[in-house]
Amino acid sequence: MRNATGPSPLLTAVLLAPGALWFLGLLVLPLGVVIVFSFGERAAVGGYQAAFVLDNYLNLPARWTAFKNTLVLAPIGTVVCLIAAYPLAYFLAVKARPETRTALLILVIVPFWTSFLIRTYAWMFILGGRGLPSLIEWAGLGEVRFINTPFAVLLGIVYAYLPLMIFPIYVSLEKLDKRLLEASEDLGASPWRGFMQVTLPLSAPGAVTACMLVFILLMGEYLIPQLLGGGKVFFIGNALVDLFLQSRNWPFGSAVAVSLVVIMLATVSVYMRFAGRIGGARDVSLV
Amino acid sequence: MTAHGAANGTADIEFIDVSKHFGAIAAVDHVDFAIARGSFMSFLGPSGCGKTTSLRLIAGFEQPTTGDVRIAGTSMVGVPAYRRPVNMVFQHYALFPHFNVADNIAYGLRQRRPRPDRAEIARQVDATLDLVRLPGFHARRVWELSGGQQQRVALARALINRPTVLLLDEPLAALDRKLRRDMQIELQNLQREVGITFVLVTHDQEEALSMSDTIAIMRDGRVIQIGSPRTLYDAPANRYVAGFVGESNFFPGEVVAADERGATLKTAAGVVLSAPYPPGGATLVGTARGVIAVRPEMVAMWVGPDDPDGAAEFSCRLGGRVHNRIYLGDQTEYSVATDQFGDVLVRAAKASALEIGPGQEVRLGWRQASGLALVDS
């Protein structure tokens, strides 16, 4: 990339140094440590004791539920988010009048003005015994339980990650040239077919990016299953906290963490290959 | 200003008292015209006069506020764009970036029900690419093409549908002069080959004059005059049209005498000039002010006190000083400063051009009959 008029190697190095050091010190190094730990043994008092054994990996099935919950709820959460976000983003970018658009966009961001923790606590109360279920019971519609179910976790996930899904899709729809839709209609395509053949493929890169963003974050989610799953519906993140802080089995925790990273890399690369093929995804710049 | 064709059933497109308002703006204001089947029609006018809006009313992207738009005799009010037998070449082409050239061109055919089979689509795409002289461009991505190539893809994408009417919104505006000239010729040839009605929007008068059978001159949402390039040039309805089609010297003044054939004006500098009306032009009888237009090529220019042969017939003779000279290839254009009229444009054929340069004292003259007495608006 560098040519005769480009910046000097020294300048390039200086500019890259802070980011590079940050990544080395806070990502690569700890990851290395975790990988090393994952082959070690638990010391008698907890923590790490140097060794080279595969026991931790062989033990992974013991945490099968955490893996299963994560691997089921993260993709479902992503898809539900996508299904909910696309029409919203479409409305904001295409249908909303310019005067109301800004106001609506702000409304999408408003939840961020309150701490995520507080909002999730609010859901705890809404879904808890004295919240919605008591209302439903009072209305004579039978006895239901929301809190500590997969449904509650899913609801929390979709609620929390919806804005993150909306914005990349909104941006790709917003920059779509409206004249292309006129051209489509001019050539005999009904508005619906125009949407399917022009709008959808051209906004796909935004949707692909958004899905990946949300999916990666969901795989590492901890707080929502903790509060709304109440120890019954837990993710790998919760298992990790438990292993490192409660049972102090660092090597086993490390093995779980490494597996999570490997699973994530594998899913994302398969996803990217698949997404690249739905066309139009040529300017997806994530990963 | 109702035109030919409306009555005899050969009109392809008709506007019947069409207006289109955007809020308080009347983008198209009580417009009537008819475009004959298979002809080449241009809308010419300055920016914002309603040309694009007129085209969009035909295409179906806008609905008229009042009046009726008809295509092939059928009212199109309420008919959506995708059900109209017209296709448009957009100003900036609007090619689909996620399709290659062949898929762009095939788009229209793929919307047909029943859908033509693959082989048929491929055959027509080939034929259309040949027609626009882009053979073998099938797999190219549209953003890799040059402006002229994109323009031809846009043309092919519209033509493959064999519309009865092709709408072109300043399709050549983004091209350089040479390419534009080539494309103008290609468009004209194409129009003769495929025999469909072309409606072109432009603000380039040369383009309109050289390509069209009929030109509509627009201003502020209204059609001022419709006619052949020749009619507009020889018999402009008023000063505005004369100024838009070709160049003219305008000498405005008070009407001192007017009859059925011509008028006599007195200019601000006190010069009295006479000229006939253009064929079919409005009379200035009963009008306070008018203008006399004289085309630059109608003004004779000579050096020295001796009048050349025939100068005796000149109704107007005056002296001036050349202050600018522009070579136009086969002609030379002079700008001559005069006391009576300010700058007068003179255009002389190259052959007759003795070496007259800036600073030269010259004499000018023209026949009364070569001027046109026009409504000053």
Ligand SMILES: Nc1ncnc2c1ncn2[C@@H]1O[C@H](COP(=O)(O)OP(=O)(O)OP(=O)(O)O)[C@@H](O)[C@H]1O
């Ligand atoms: N969608 C719209 N909303 C509001 N006003 C509009 C709209 N479309 C056009 N106008 C107005 O209508 C008038 C005519 O516009 P139009 O686009 O037809 O002009 P035009 O003759 O094509 O000009 P140009 O040569 O610059 O393309 C302008 O004053 C324009 O501002």
Ligand SMILES: [Mg+2]
């Ligand atoms: Mg326009």
